[in-house]
Amino acid sequence: MSAVRFTTAAAALLIAAPAALQAETHGMSLPEVGALTYGPRPAFLINQMDDGPLKDELTACLGQTPTQSAFSIGHRGAPLLFPEHTVESNLAAAQMGAGILECDVTFTEDLELVCRHAQNDLHTTTNILATDLADTCVTPFTPADGETPATAECRTSELTLAEFMTLEPKMDAANGAATTVEEYLDGTAAWRTDLYAGDTTLMTHAQSIALFDSFGAGFTPELKAPSVEMPFNGFTQEDYAQKLVDEYKAAGIDPSRVWLQSFNLSDVLYWIENEPEFGAQAVYLDDRYEASDDDEGLIDPMDASTFMPTMQELAEMGVNYLAPPTWMLVTLNDAGEIVPSVYAEEANAAGLTLITWTLERSGPLATGGGWYFQSIAEATDNDGVYFELLDVLAQDVGVVGVFSDWPATTTFYANCKGL
Structure with missing residues (x-):
């Protein structure tokens, strides 16, 4: 099966899928991705960048042929322009080369x-x-x-x-x-x-598995916190976490293609203990900040005392992947340059693998970029800073994947850098 096309071979795999999965995907069309494309946005962002070596390097890549990259993660698909968590939003992300796609699960x-x-x-x-x-x-x-x-x-x-x-x-x-x-x-x-x-088109989680598999993409489902009191109709939190894994098992998906996510550390620890093959790549989504849109009451990414539990304690619990928002991984040095934060240094020292969220979610950056750019707002004055931030995250912080609301930008960067 091609990594970028839904083919006859993929159709045969779906036909051969377990009966339960066939029932879940009944009536859903699995569209063909076709040739990958960056569209005009990467070139637009490069043109906004300040002159320098990074701009020159990215400019030289404008003629490259897009290829799928696991560094590029579709955040709910491509919701900059498409309704999130729809077939069409994820098709757009796949067409932009996103190698991992997300279904937030409730x-x-x-x-x-x-x-x-x-x-x-x-x-x-x-x-x-x-x-x-x-x-x-x-x-x-x-x-x-x-x-x-x-x-x-x-x-x-x-x-x-x-x-x-x-x-x-x-x-x-x-x-x-x-x-x-x-x-x-x-x-x-x-x-x-x-x-x-x-x-x-809305999707069930099982339908998203079939769709993403047809694209040759990886999977990063997030187990969302319930709004109802648990247990719900006898359904416990553990049942919920297990059902998520069971749908990948029913679809015959190799655990190495799945990065389960949760903001609830207990969910991550449940997977590590009860589903170790899936738990090995389970991602703890770190929200240890007191966030607000007006940027008040936030933790200082340079203050290691805010880590509870510590990075080393997370590693000792068996957590391998940590995913904070982008702003927590970077800060500005005395020269006003974007550099890794103490948070990033502590995570790397503990051996945690970093993923981050979310690029292209802040809108135009001329006024500082808002919530996702709060730790580097003084250096954020044009849309080209998206690439400057991405470069520090990849090269200096060492993240292995970046969620984006428009994956073409992240795919282009990954392809240009050979990630």
């Missing part, structure tokens, strides 16, 4: 695993509020009243799988000033687009 009322960033995000990522299923929302739509923003909360745990699959995906956004449902659903950021939001 569960429905009937305990089926589906791809959603959160169990309670349906009001911002689908059209549920404009359907009869709005009656299932735990917080009905409430319009803005001038002082209080519009609110709603809708969960997959209130829907059966059959009901979930009737929803239409949309770009993840909401208009807090809305006084109607229609206005609330129409909140896409100006630097994103609704151009590719129509006629996109």
Whole structure:
């Protein structure tokens, strides 16, 4: 089976798949990736860069032929322009050479695993509020009243799988000033687009396995924290973590192609103990910061006292992969240059393998880049800094993979550097 095409051989593998998996993928088209492409964005970013050796090196690579790279991880697909966790978003990521693709995993009322960033995000990522299923929302739509923003909360745990699959995906956004449902659903950021939001396709977790496998990609599912109290209908957290692994086993996927993820260290330790082949590549998503959009109350990446547990303790627990946000891995030196943070140095000293998130999620960088660039905001004044940050992460920090909302950028860099 080709790494970049869904072929007759891939179809034969699907036909031969276990009956349970065939049932899960029934009716889902497995599209062909075709020739890989970077599109215009890498060249656009290079043109924004300050003159220097890195710009010259990347410019010299503009004529290269794209190849799939495991360094390039599709963050929920390619949600810069496509609705996240859809077939079409992941096809776009695969067409840009992303070698690993992500399905964030949560569960429905009937305990089926589906791809959603959160169990309670349906009001911002689908059209549920404009359907009869709005009656299932735990917080009905409430319009803005001038002082209080519009609110709603809708969960997959209130829907059966059959009901979930009737929803239409949309770009993840909401208009807090809305006084109607229609206005609330129409909140896409100006630097994103609704151009590719129509006629996109939701996925179960099992369907994502079949789709990503057909692309020849690796898998990095994230077990999302439930919004409901666990156990839920007798479904424990351990059952949840195990069911995630069981769907890869049912599909016949080699554990070496799977990087399970969780912000819950207990999930990671469960996989290490109970599914050691999968646990060896389980990724602990580090959120040990007190994050806010106004950058207040944040930990200092230069302060090693904030590590709880320590990097060495994580390694001794059997954790091999650590994935913090990009800003925690870098800082600025006295000359204003981007350099590895103490956090990165401590992780490397403990022998932890680093992955990071998320490139191309901050929008235009002329005003400092926001949350993902907070530790280097003083050096962030143009979109070309995406490549400058990526270069430090790869060459100096030593990350082995970078999540991106537009994987062409990361694939281009990886191909140019031979990663």
